[in-house]
Amino acid sequence: MQALAHGYEWNRAALAAGLPAKAGRLHERSRQTEAAKSPAELARLIEAVAARQDRDAFVALFDHFAPRIKAFLMRTNLPAAGAEELAQEALLIVWRKAAQFDRARAGASSWIFTIARNLRIDNARRDMRGKVLDREANEDAEQPTPPEAELLAAEREQRVRAALKNLSDEQLRVVRLSFFEGKAHGDIAAELDLPLGTVKSRIRLAMNRLRDLLGDLT
């Protein structure tokens, strides 16, 4: 199940074109533990899963993202066992929906973040839902990845990193707590020993700043 309102995905997904097979290299890479992976590499791994159900690529994605999704969900106050279960589920969804990934539209990390986010919403609401809908509103047209997409994806992630560095430490802290970890403003105020109004205005300024810096990202 996916979050209802978030399921209306305004044509986000288009088919990613498969890139030439590099199975040997992928296999080798998957053996390495925690080697830093570039956005382009991560995107290629998803595309390899889409193009030919490449299990080595899946293993590499699992090793990179599952422990991060688990960590993310634990930050949102899920117990470790539940976070691990959802991280597993998230990677299975990556396998299932790899063909919908389109690096021209979103980076690998953003795409997988939205999968983890939807799982988190569903987990919170699981028993409250009356019905299941097919909420994949996707384009039927197959669009090849434009040649400049790889460059754009790399540049985009670079810009996101730069934008986050552009925030003050105080702003970054409230963004992390509020936006990423989903903490209530009141809880953040208590944790940081700040007035509620300060927390709210800090979040507002930080989000406006990010929007200014990244508004033309896509």
Next chain:
Amino acid sequence: MRHHPKNETLAEFAAGTLDEGRSLVVATHLSLCAECRGAVAAFEAVGGEMLNSIEPVAMSDGARDRALALLDREPSPVAPAKPAPRPVWQADQETLLGYDLGPWRWVSPGLHYRAVKTPEAGSTRVFMLKAVPGLKIPEHSHTGTELTCVLKGAFIHDGGRYAAGDCDDADQDDAHNPMIDEVEVCICLVAMQGNIELTGFFGRMIQPFIRI
């Protein structure tokens, strides 16, 4: 499109922390606003970067092998048949895709509402309002926040003119005295936290009906 949700609201939507009712209003706006779709994508990219740079927590032994074993039971990830895009708001039938709607009910002369049943019961109530051209909505303020997306027609208040697709992301401090545009019937989708406080004689009279 001239009026958009606040950046905090879009960010909460991107993070998945906005409640279902407000998410529905935002999703309705997004289906009509490319600019805000871009903003949500940017905030999702921020989420992706935070996910990527988080300190990982090791999965338990055998987790990866269990996932691989599960893949055998998965159907081949061939490109799924993709349905045509569907906007949330179905203008011809005046329905919201995927949500049950209550019947239109009379509130006051020229004003009707219908409840939108969201799966998550919470402090946010979601409903549609339909008002005849030229109607003055009684002056009101809120004890909580109110997020509105115009589905059809237009209304005007201190903040300007709000036409189809426009979003009014109001705080509790904002007092409202909207008037419906003269041209056509106006339908709005509203997610409201807290209670609406109607002021004036007329407002107090219809107050019981507004508590949906």
